[in-house]
Amino acid sequence: MISTQDYHALPDAASLKRLCKALAVLDAINSPDWEYRYYSYNAAWAEGEELLTMRDGEGDELLILFRPEGCVINGFLHEYDQPDKAQTTRGLPAYFDEFMFGEPVNSIGTTFCLWYTAEHGWQTGVLENEDDGSEELLYIFDNNPETYATWAEEYYGDETDRSPSDVAAIAQIYRGETLTKALVLAIVDELEDWPQLEKDLQEIGYPYDFS
Secondary structure, three states: OOOOOOOOOOOOHHHHHHHHHHHHHHHHHHOOOHHHOOEEEEEEEEOOEEEEEEEOOOOOEEEEEEEOOEEEEEEEOOOOOOOOHHHHOOOOOHHHHHHHHOOOHHHHOOOEEEEEEOOOEEEEOOOOOOOOOHHHHHHHHHOOHHHHHHHHHHHOOOOOOOOOOOHHHHHHHHOOOOEEHHHHHHHOOOOOOHHHHHHHHHHHOOOEEOO
């Protein structure tokens, strides 16, 4: 299980960015209503910066900022105590400071933090608590399409009659392959609002061809 105690299974920054975009694409397909999505992605969050946002609707949030130098993960779980942020971010490169100590992170809170640079790979600050709940938010980043398929079946399919998503189709999106109508319909049985999905894909920065 991926956590702040064992983060070696996390992909490098470039691979994680591709995975984050895939998760946002899959959620955009599964949930046309943004309010009910877990994962969203903004490829133009700020100049030279891209952002993944995860919200579970119960108070837990995960933000991942991507910059040319690497990426930083801010996790917040509402049922866990927040540690001393100065310790949690000890050793954090200065170019991540504005994100970690500014908004919206400052208002959300921080229960764990990890960052990646090409020079040093994944790192954390001082871990005050072994159990910080990080595995609850990080497990999805194992780069295994079946992990998302299992989660989506529980979250989106539990109270509906829809067919399970095609794991092979999820794998194609995980690889960043161009999204087609056929690929979308391997994820869901039908899609009512194609223009909305196109808008979402443009915000994510994901290639598609619906012709």
